Amino acid sequence: MILILSKNQETTTNEVVKWLSLMKKKFIRVHEDEVFEIKVFQKRIFLESSRNRFFLDEITSTWYRRGGLRFNRSHFENESVNNHMDEHQHWLEDYVLKKIESKKTINKQSNSHVNKLLVLEEAKKIGLDIPDFFLASNTNDVALNETIIKPITGNITLDFITQHSDGIMYTTIVEEFEESDFFITFFQEKIEKDFEIRSFYLNGKIWSTAIISQNDEQTKTDFRIYNHNKPNRNVRYVLPKEIEAKICLLMETLDINCGSLDFIKSGNKYYFLEVNSVGHFLGVSSICNYSLEKEIAQYL
Incomplete structure (x- = not known):
């Protein structure tokens, strides 16, 4: 059963x-x-x-x-x-x-919820490239237009705003200084992208998708700000073997055998961003004809 x-x-x-x-x-x-x-x-x-x-x-x-x-x-x-x-x-x-x-x-x-800060540290130990990041409660030392902010957590449910709806906090470029201090926030180096990559991992197997988000100002910083009138192009992609090997090692270290991982391709480098063990993957599965839902059923 x-x-x-x-x-x-x-x-x-x-x-x-x-x-x-x-x-x-x-x-x-x-x-x-x-x-x-x-x-x-x-x-x-x-x-x-x-x-x-x-x-x-x-x-x-x-x-x-x-x-x-x-x-x-x-x-x-x-x-x-x-x-x-x-x-x-x-x-x-x-x-x-x-x-x-x-x-x-x-x-x-x-262990369904992973700590993004610990994941980035483990990824760095394993040898994956990651954008420089730091925590701060003000913008005094932030390089404007060269730094982004994103939540330390995953996406949160904003039930205090509206019942039964998910609220997404998108990646944002820091364009001006704040006058006052705020709660400790996650800052990260802004990487100029060729494109983004979403990789789905299941027990040692990896399916990757290149997301061509840079040609649209709406999706340039965060492809999740979907442009439904002009969707990003999504195509099958094969990561280098050494990157896939490091993904497998990272997931084994985290004791997670299924999840979605996000990367940025910039020149010759692949920058690891995060892993989400309960993220959506049906979109890339359908577009790239990966049938990931069938893979999950067969594994079970």
């Missing part, structure tokens, strides 16, 4: 599920709003929610896409008993998650 941890109507998951259905494979899709009770039945651990139920030992492979397993905890009136049982339930939940992650897995709930 295949276990998929995702979100309601998440498009990428929908496409993988279509392939699993075509292949007649049994799977359970867990949505982010499900809460499970951990039970024991005939000496076997049994998980049950309002939508799904399964024995823990039935799971043969797992795909952590988004969301994750959530558990309902029992509460007791006696505070001492409640504290003890809360810890007891924590370790039971930890056991369940670790047993699931010991199966054949595409990514893990326990």
Whole structure:
């Protein structure tokens, strides 16, 4: 049985599920709003929610896409008993998650969010070129028009602005000094691009796409500011073998066996920018005819 941890109507998951259905494979899709009770039945651990139920030992492979397993905890009136049982339930939940992650897995709930700063440091150790970066709370030492800012985090959900919508913080060029200090921010050297590269990694295999974003002022700094009236050209691309080898080493170091990596091609150099273990990839999969959703289904 295949276990998929995702979100309601998440498009990428929908496409993988279509392939699993075509292949007649049994799977359970867990949505982010499900809460499970951990039970024991005939000496076997049994998980049950309002939508799904399964024995823990039935799971043969797992795909952590988004969301994750959530558990309902029992509460007791006696505070001492409640504290003890809360810890007891924590370790039971930890056991369940670790047993699931010991199966054949595409990514893990326990390390689903990577730290961009640590990733860049690891990439540099491995030998990948990265743009110079620094943290600062003002623009006193920033070279104008030669420096960009971007979030330390990945994309965040701005539920405080509008319910159920994702807010994207785009890469921006620093064009003027700020008068006052601000919260610590990530600054990075602005690299003049030939084009951008999005590489999809799955357990040692790599599919890359060149994104010709430099011919359009709207997408020049960040191709994610899509020009739907005049889309960027996307073409299949093969990275040099030494770069692909370093990608594999980086992903192994991070203990991530699936994700999208972003590069900038500038002259003879390939500058690594970041890795996203839960990023979108259907667009490049479709345009380049990579069928990555089928690759995921077959791996599971």
